[in-house]
């Protein structure tokens with residue numbers, strides 16, 4: 001399956017809401033207070049809330065404001081994962097998963113750029129937002145059910161603190177950011 005097809009297939013997540021809730025619960029159990037995994041889970045929840053805010057209003061100005069909020073948290077979080085966590089996955093023997101994770105986030109960035117070009121008052125905008133939400137929801141599930149859990153389990157203890165510091169450093173670049 002090509003990478004585009006995989007993204008399209010991800011529009012309707014294969015996993016159920018119960019599967020996603022169970023994965024989130026297990027990942028929370030594996031995380032320690034303040035570690036990189038707990039930060040990631042917090043950011044996943046913020047991303048889900050930003051999607052919810054964007055899709056739950058018909059007001060174009062409200063949609064635009066929510067889209068900008070979503071753009072900042074999604075870009076900050078994905079850049080931090082791409083700079084710190086996916087390279088660590090590749091380094092711990094998970095090159096295939098790391099490659100897929102990079103690809104999926106690249107496509108989400110492409111789709112978010114396309115969303116920015118659409119009229120927030122249009123049905124097209126809402127359809128695009130839902131397409132991205134489906135793909136991101138599935139991506140988050142893959143991270144919480146396998147990819148990041150495996151990294152938490154497999155990365156040497158000495159690396160875990162460094163991953164936390166570097167992930168926090170990267171995400172901090174976007175905290176308090178505003179999109180024009």
Ligand SMILES: [Fe+2]
Pocket residue numbers: 040044077081140143
């Ligand atoms: Fe993530």
